[in-house]
Amino acid sequence: MSTDKYFQANRQLWDQWTKEHEQAPFYNVAGFRVGKDRLRSIELEELGDVSGKRLLHLQCHFGMDTLTWARRGAVVTGVDFSEESISLARSLSQELNIPADFVCSDIYNLPNVLAGEFDIVFTSYGVLHWLRDLQRWGEVIAHFLKPGEIFYIVEDYPFMRVFHADAETGLQVSNPYFFSETPDQVEMEGSYATDNRGEKATFYIWNHSLGEVINALITNGLRIEFLHEFPYAARAKFPMMEKGDDNWWRLPPQRGTIPLLFSLQARKDR
Numbered sequence: 001m002s003t004d005k006y007f008q009a010n011r012q013l014w015d016q017w018t019k020e021h022e023q024a025p026f027y028n029v030a031g032f033r034v035g036k037d038r039l040r041s042i043e044l045e046e047l048g049d050v051s052g053k054r055l056l057h058l059q060c061h062f063g064m065d066t067l068t069w070a071r072r073g074a075v076v077t078g079v080d081f082s083e084e085s086i087s088l089a090r091s092l093s094q095e096l097n098i099p100a101d102f103v104c105s106d107i108y109n110l111p112n113v114l115a116g117e118f119d120i121v122f123t124s125y126g127v128l129h130w131l132r133d134l135q136r137w138g139e140v141i142a143h144f145l146k147p148g149e150i151f152y153i154v155e156d157y158p159f160m161r162v163f164h165a166d167a168e169t170g171l172q173v174s175n176p177y178f179f180s181e182t183p184d185q186v187e188m189e190g191s192y193a194t195d196n197r198g199e200k201a202t203f204y205i206w207n208h209s210l211g212e213v214i215n216a217l218i219t220n221g222l223r224i225e226f227l228h229e230f231p232y233a234a235r236a237k238f239p240m241m242e243k244g245d246d247n248w249w250r251l252p253p254q255r256g257t258i259p260l261l262f263s264l265q266a267r268k269d270r
């Protein structure tokens with residue numbers, strides 16, 4: 001199957017998931033409409049004050065995080081390759097009167113359809129494994145960053161994906177950690193946000209090691225300023241995980257800890 005066919009299947013999936021996510025309690029669009037914040041403590045604390053900053057949000061889904069940054073004063077542009085996602089993002093922006101630009105594009109084609117430089121390039125929670133080529137991803141980030149300004153990502157920790165959860169024995173090493181040109185083919189009903197209720201679909205993902213992520217940025221002229229690791233996740237990645245009062249999900253203490261999220265900030269050379 002060609003990369004293009006993987007791309008088409010994934011884009012179709014995200015169009016379908018967007019319709020399901022608009023109704024999903026996980027996304028709580030009704031709460032967002034009345035002002036509930038969508039961003040989480042990690043990115044809020046680490047990115048700090050964004051007012052007046054030009055922020056480019058890559059793989060923004062239907063834009064609730066993008067619009068939340070706008071509510072906090074950033075001048076935002078959100079990008080996603082799903083037409084359904086971008087159309088819903090634009091309609092939320094209009095309905096709620098939150099100024100934002102949304103561009104429907106494959107991020108690899110973005111330099112051909114979007115002009116300008118940004119103070120912050122932002123991306124988060126479940127983005128990297130949809131991308132085949134991380135070198136090109138790093139190039140796109142560097143292309144849009146103003147010299148001296150920052151790229152920020154908070155994302156699933158790549159090593160977490162090697163595990164399969166077994167009710168008896170806990171976490172078993174079951175999947176390769178390192179990148180392979182041939183993606184994993186996944187069959188699923190519904191999505192992570194709908195408790196696997198919804199239409200059945202097939203999609204394709206690539207694992208990228210943490211080293212690959214870092215090198216894709218370094219080789220494109222970005223300097224890493226921090227890399228943080230967290231033993232918790234934004235949702236239950238394994239069935240035995242428990243939600244804390246702080247809304248983060250953790251493995252029960254007797255299971256030990258592994259990193260479940262990382263955040264990274266990198267600055268483009270002047």
Ligand SMILES: C[S@@+](CC[C@H](N)C(=O)[O-])C[C@H]1O[C@@H](n2cnc3c(N)ncnc32)[C@H](O)[C@@H]1O
Nearest residue numbers: 014059061080081082105106107124125126130
């Ligand atoms: C898990 S979502 C990001 C979630 C987002 N942080 C949120 O909480 O809503 C991943 C997004 O990546 C988008 N995507 C996947 N591959 C893409 C590509 N090549 N170019 C642009 N967007 C892409 C999908 O359409 C989807 O909206």
